[in-house]
Amino acid sequence: MRPRTAAPTLRRERELLRSGHALVAGIDEVGRGSLAGPVTVGVVVVELSTRSAPVGLRDSKLLTPAAREALVPALQRWAPAWAVGHASAAEVDALGILRALRLAGTRALRQLPALPDLALLDGDYDWLNRPPAPPETACPALEAHVPVVxxxxxxxxxxxxxxxxxxxxxxRDALMTALDTEYPGYGWAGNKGYSAPEHLAALRQLGPCAQHRRSWRLPGVPQAARVASSPLAEQLDLLAAVDGADASAARQRGTGAELSERGA
Structure with missing residues (x-):
């Protein structure tokens, strides 16, 4: 039996909020190690009045798919603001993974009604600011610098x-499930683009498709077969289509005077 882990708290966020930051954003990424599909960054903003998180919240890797999906409505109601951004496989190939992470994070932050005063980033490396900025054609720069802890x-x-x-x-899981219907045979509805046995077997049999990260060392795929992926515009159009019309809209609950004033 897997040992139970303590639920995450707002202790660190409240320390930062009490130190003079009105809005603090928690940021995390998924899809970094995937062989296919986008890299995705989630942003959740909290303020000093934000109450304790919904019961059952854990790191996404510790939850079943059903538990994660069940938490989403409660998390969306709980957070004063939230957003999710993507960078496509073609952008990972063109920019490298760190700049693609920055691009996805920037896209998520641009959806918010107001930029946070501080970002709390999982890990020990500030990929939101340290890599060279992506080209403005990919995503306009943020109006202000967001410091990172x-x-x-x-x-x-x-x-x-x-x-x-x-x-x-x-x-991202929903996006990969939708892409599985566009590119059948790789088992993305189950493996979400990661290096599961059925995905590796399909790569050897079918070769890579337009949603694979061609700059990566794809297992079982010769170097000569890792030609350029499909045009960036084509991938972005497909991501937008399968992700839904509301994916690029701001997600916020809109409560809290500070958030309302800053978003005005």
């Missing part, structure tokens, strides 16, 4: 980061 195991300890991981995971 990194937190090792933030998705286990910090409620806002854990919530961001759940929202990002659920949205």
């Amino acid at each position: 990194t937190q090792i195991k933030g998705d286990l300890r910090c409620a806002a980061v854990a919530a961001a991981s759940v929202l990002a995971k659920v949205e």
Whole structure:
């Protein structure tokens, strides 16, 4: 039996909020190690008046798919603001994984009604600011710099980061399930683009498709077969189509005077 883990709390977020930051965003990514599909970044904003997180919240990796999906409505009601951003496989190929993470994070932050004063980022590396900025053609730069505090195991300890991981995971999983119908044979509805045995077997049999990260060392695929992926615009159009019309809209509950004033 897997040992039970303590629920993440807002302790770290409240320390940062009490130090003079009105809005703190927990940020986490999913899909970084996938062989196919986008890399996805979730952002969940909290303020000092935000109450304890919904019961059952954990790092997304510790939850079953059903448990993650069941949490989403409660998390969306709980968070003063939230958003999810993507960078496509073609953008991962063109920019590299760290700049693609920054691009996905920037896209998520741009959806918010107001930029946070501080970002609490899972891990020990500030990929939101340190890599060279993506080209403006991919995503306009943020109107203001968002400073970052990194937190090792933030998705286990910090409620806002854990919530961001759940929202990002659920949205990316749904996207990969939809892409599975566009590109059948790779088992993406189950493996979500990761290196599961059935995915590796399909790569050897079918070769890579337009949604594979061609710059990566794809198991069983010769270097000569890893030609350029489909045009970036084509991938972005497909992502938008399968992700749904509301994927690029701001997600916020809209409560809290500070958030309302800053978003005005």
